[in-house]
Amino acid sequence: MSHYESPIRKPLVTGDKSYHDVTLDVVRPVEGKANKSWWVVFSIALIAFLWGLGCIIYTVSEGIGVWGLNKTVGWAWDITNFVWWVGIGHAGTLISAVLLLFRQKWRMAINRSAEAMTIFSVIQAGLFPIIHMGRPWLAFWVLPIPNQFGSLWVNFNSPLLWDVFAISTYLSVSLVFWWTGLLPDFAMIRDRAVKPFQKHIYGILSFGWSGRAKDWQRFEEVSLVLAGLATPLVLSVHTIVSFDFATSVIPGWHTTIFPPYFVAGAVFSGFAMVNTLLIIMRKVSSLENYITIQHIELMNIVIMITGSIVGVAYITELFMAWYSGVEYEQYAFLNRATGPYWWAYWAMMTCNVFSPQFMWFPRLRRSIMFSFFISIVVNIGMWFERFVIIVTSLHRDYMPSAWTMFSPTFVDIGIFIGTIGFFFVLFLLYARTFPVIAQAEVKSILKSSGEKYKKIRAEKGEDAKLYDEPEQEPLPDFSAQFNSKSNS
Amino acid sequence: MASKVLHAIFTDDDILMQAVKALREKKYSIDEVFCPFPVHGLDKAMGLPHTRLAITSFLYGLVGLAVATWMMNFMMIEDWPQNIGGKPSFSYLENMPAFVPIMFEMTVFFAAHLMVITFYMRSKLWPFKKAENPDVRTTDDKFLMEISVNENNVQAIAEVLHENGASEIKLIDNK
Numbered sequence: 001m002s003h004y005e006s007p008i009r010k011p012l013v014t015g016d017k018s019y020h021d022v023t024l025d026v027v028r029p030v031e032g033k034a035n036k037s038w039w040v041v042f043s044i045a046l047i048a049f050l051w052g053l054g055c056i057i058y059t060v061s062e063g064i065g066v067w068g069l070n071k072t073v074g075w076a077w078d079i080t081n082f083v084w085w086v087g088i089g090h091a092g093t094l095i096s097a098v099l100l101l102f103r104q105k106w107r108m109a110i111n112r113s114a115e116a117m118t119i120f121s122v123i124q125a126g127l128f129p130i131i132h133m134g135r136p137w138l139a140f141w142v143l144p145i146p147n148q149f150g151s152l153w154v155n156f157n158s159p160l161l162w163d164v165f166a167i168s169t170y171l172s173v174s175l176v177f178w179w180t181g182l183l184p185d186f187a188m189i190r191d192r193a194v195k196p197f198q199k200h201i202y203g204i205l206s207f208g209w210s211g212r213a214k215d216w217q218r219f220e221e222v223s224l225v226l227a228g229l230a231t232p233l234v235l236s237v238h239t240i241v242s243f244d245f246a247t248s249v250i251p252g253w254h255t256t257i258f259p260p261y262f263v264a265g266a267v268f269s270g271f272a273m274v275n276t277l278l279i280i281m282r283k284v285s286s287l288e289n290y291i292t293i294q295h296i297e298l299m300n301i302v303i304m305i306t307g308s309i310v311g312v313a314y315i316t317e318l319f320m321a322w323y324s325g326v327e328y329e330q331y332a333f334l335n336r337a338t339g340p341y342w343w344a345y346w347a348m349m350t351c352n353v354f355s356p357q358f359m360w361f362p363r364l365r366r367s368i369m370f371s372f373f374i375s376i377v378v379n380i381g382m383w384f385e386r387f388v389i390i391v392t393s394l395h396r397d398y399m400p401s402a403w404t405m406f407s408p409t410f411v412d413i414g415i416f417i418g419t420i421g422f423f424f425v426l427f428l429l430y431a432r433t434f435p436v437i438a439q440a441e442v443k444s445i446l447k448s449s450g451e452k453y454k455k456i457r458a459e460k461g462e463d464a465k466l467y468d469e470p471e472q473e474p475l476p477d478f479s480a481q482f483n484s485k486s487n488s
Numbered sequence: 489m490a491s492k493v494l495h496a497i498f499t500d501d502d503i504l505m506q507a508v509k510a511l512r513e514k515k516y517s518i519d520e521v522f523c524p525f526p527v528h529g530l531d532k533a534m535g536l537p538h539t540r541l542a543i544t545s546f547l548y549g550l551v552g553l554a555v556a557t558w559m560m561n562f563m564m565i566e567d568w569p570q571n572i573g574g575k576p577s578f579s580y581l582e583n584m585p586a587f588v589p590i591m592f593e594m595t596v597f598f599a600a601h602l603m604v605i606t607f608y609m610r611s612k613l614w615p616f617k618k619a620e621n622p623d624v625r626t627t628d629d630k631f632l633m634e635i636s637v638n639e640n641n642v643q644a645i646a647e648v649l650h651e652n653g654a655s656e657i658k659l660i661d662n663k
Contacts, residue, residue, distance in 0.1 A: 019524065019629035144563060153563035157572050162589040169593045173600045180604060183613065184627065188524070191624035207608065208617030211626055213534055214525040215611045219540045222607045226600055229545075233596045240589050443525040443629075447501075467500035470655040478642040478659050482492065 003447035003466060007458055011451035012106055015289040018021055018452070019443050025440040029285045034432055038284070045424035052418005055411045056131055063132050064435070068408045073394045077412040078128045079244075080386040080419055081419065083200060085125035086167070086241055086381060087262075092118025093174060096181075100223065105449060106298055108291040108441040112185075113281060114274050115178040118425040121273070122171045124419040131162075131415070154222045159243040166240040170233060178225045180219070183209040185435035219328025238266045239488070245389065251332035252393035255320065259315035268306035268352070271299050272301075272378035279372045281431060290437050293366050300365035303378060307356030315355065326429060329397065344388050351381020356422035493519065494646060495622060496654035498631040501527045507633065507652035509534045513515045518644055520634040522626040529545065541610075545603035552598025556591045622660075633653055 013023040016024075059066055092114040096468035100105035101325065130136045141147075144166045146156050154161050186206035193199040207213070240422075282291040295439055321333040336345045355377045396403045429438070447453045453466050498504040504527065511518060517532050561580045564570070564587075569577040577583055608614055626632045637659075638646055646657055 023628045058512060144559060151567050152561075155570070156564050156576065157583070159587040159589075162593075165590045165593040165597075169597045173596065176604045177600065180607070184525070186628040187619060187621075191627045204615050205621065206617045206619065208611040208614060209613060210619050210621040210628075211522045211524060211529050212611075213521040213523065213527075213540075214536055215522060215613075217531040217536060218539045218541055218607050218611055220526050221541050222603060225542050225545045225603060229596050229600050232592075236592055236596075238602060243589070246502065310515055373506050377532065392636045397581070397624050440525040444528070465502070467502055470499045470503060472650065472654065473656050475646060475657065477649045478494070478637075478646050478657075479639065482637075482639050482642055 001065040003453065003457075004462060005454075006154075007454065009449070010292075010294050011454050012109065012292070012294070012449040013442060013446060013452045014292055015290065015451040016330060016448055017289060017446065019446065020460075022439050022446065023188060023192070025290070026185070026435050026437050027192060029191075029394050029432060029436065030189055030434070038428065040430070041427065042428045045421045045428060045459070046183055048417050048421025049425050050418075051416050052421055054273055055418060056127075059411055060134075064132065066409060066411045067124030068406055068412050070266050070404055070406070072397060072402045072404045073391060073406040075394065076323065076387075076391050076406045077408045077416065078132050080383065080390055081416050082125050082128035083241055083386045085121045085128075085264075085419065085423075087266035087269045087386075088273045088379075089118040089121040089170075089174075089270065090263070090266035091274050092116070093230050093234040095233065095274070096177065097227040100227040101231060105445050106295055108280060108438055108445060109287075109292075109295055110274065110299075110433070111441075112178075112181065112438045113278060113430075113436050114270075115174060116427065116430050116436075117270075117277060119171065119178060120231060120430075122167065122174065123426070124280060125133065125165060126171065127419060127479065128415075129160075140204065142372060159247050159332050161358065162240045163244060166237045170237045173230060174225070177230060180222060180226070180436065181438055181441075184211060184219070184440040185438065186440060187211065211451060222282075223351055235263055238263045244294075244481050245393075250393050250397075251326070251328040252321075252336070252389065255317065255459050256330075257313055257316055257320070260331060261310065261317075264306050264309040264313065265352075265385060268310055268356075269379060269382035272375040272382070273300045273304065275299050275303070275371055276377035276379065277427065279375070285431065285436060287437065290442065293368070296368065296371050297362075300359045300374070302369055303374070304356045304359035304365075307352055307378070311353035316350065320333075324396050331392055331396075336388060339392065339396070341388065341392045341395075344384050345392070348381055348384040348388050351377045354380070371405060409427060417429060446485050492636075492642070492661050493662045494637050494649065495656075495658045495660050496635070496643065496649040497623065497625070497656040498633065498653065499629070499655050500653075501530075501631065503653040504631040504633070505530065505533060506628045507649060510652045511635070511645070511649055512650060517649070518633060519636055522621045522625050522632040522634075524631070527631075534637070540608055541603055544598045544606050547594045548602035548617055549599030551602075553591055555598065556587075556594035559594075560587045560590065598617065598644040611637045622624060636642075637651075 039327065095107045095114040096111040112454065130139050133139060143155060146153060183206055186202050187209035190202035190206050191197055193202055238261040239262070242262035245253035245259040246255060248254060267400055278291050279296065282288050321329045355374055358370070358374065364370050391406050395406055447466050456464050456466060498506070498507065504521070508518060508521070508530065511654050512533065521530065523530070552589070555660070557580070563579050564583065565580050571577070580587070594662070595622065617637065621627065621632070623630065633647055641658065651658055
């Protein structure tokens, strides 16, 4: 049996962990009781969520007029939030699918939570277009069904309809990918559960997973194929989100660079959010041996690279605006950088292009506090990016007499805060009830990448036995037992 | 007479693999192995055939592509052609660039969901399904091998298991 991995690679699981230790570490938050700080954070998130819910109800009952939109700026805060949340979701799929295809084993400690983040943030994203419809009970009109007067169908030429298909495919495929991976881990909690109620609940959630060799063979095949499908899917989703803008004829939106630029930005903001969540979670749930400094460092490197790609995209946009010779295009970018929204533009530039460059320094990218700080900065910066793209392109349009400014009302802000609250409510509940680490997968790499086994191989050579000799029960006489009446 | 099986518990995946290989060498067939995580090479060592789920996924993807093409052709070209933004719906081929995103999305949608449903049906996984692993430790850190035996070979098989490191061996009535 070879569990070879180059000895110069740092262990992915630190501490002397055996298979059983992995089980204990993963179920601890589920079987234990929530502490005070969990309740405090949960209460705050719940209040924010309820406040947002109130603002949504107010919007729906009064109409979109309660938002800060006007006749010039018809898209602003809500669509900014939509794109921001969709973008955050992308890191989960990137970690679970793209890194699976590239055989990056460090994904195993973080993929479960990153995918949870994907699903919870896509839920937030989906709320905004539905609320913006004004009459959300007619949201089913986006489905390809004929209207009541005859067979007038939806418009398949519209990027907004492409978005409906892209986001719903993305949400549902991410959900089954996540749930399929969860089955063996739910089964583990089910089989440990002492209280009948919990045993029953986790029994339902685990779909009766038994862990047969054939099940595992199919499980691995399905995971691989889903990763292969999710990879182009995740790229297509943000590509299509960028088409919402790029297929229009608005200066500042109508550019071919949008799809790759949006995808890089999505990965960038998503990894920042993963860092924000996991730096807290590893501490609160005592998972420092699984989500190690090395994991945080690798995520910081992804943030640095994607941040730099986003920076190149910003500069390319400026260059193309100048090089195109189109005065409207040139003015749109001049107005972004020096117009009344200059502060938003420079906040975006500072947060997204400048701040990730600190990650070139190993000392900084291995610092927990600094990584956390930068992850927050990047999240803010990416929100401003979408705000800048959307609002500055609209507020000074082709007709100077219509030029105006956008300022959000308390309802705009309230709904945004509400979605942050809703997101954290879901994530906090997840952290207490779900196996937050894909423990079955981690166990499968424990012998190749666990510190304990790496040490044994370093001391005793690559062919060393990586197990303790089992304590064997004496062999009974089965031939005699065979015909005896009952032996259950 | 009810048939009987041996249940052997192993404490490590490497020991399990040795035992599987030893049994296969002696031409005994292994009914089932329950594992807490995917053990690499186990399916091959047990002699399990390849899974064809990836092929089904490809076929489902083709179905999705066909459904998307049929749907958009019917709705946009045949049933109610519209002239939207000066881009009239003359034929599917001429309008196809605008249809590519949804053709792709539906391909992925069908390929992913129908494959997962096939997996759940084939492996008998659904809500309220009762788990069938005989020992609860097999989702934690133990491995359980199930082999059907008869009066004549039971002791020989048990000895192979014992020699290859099974920590517990039990004779069970097969239900």
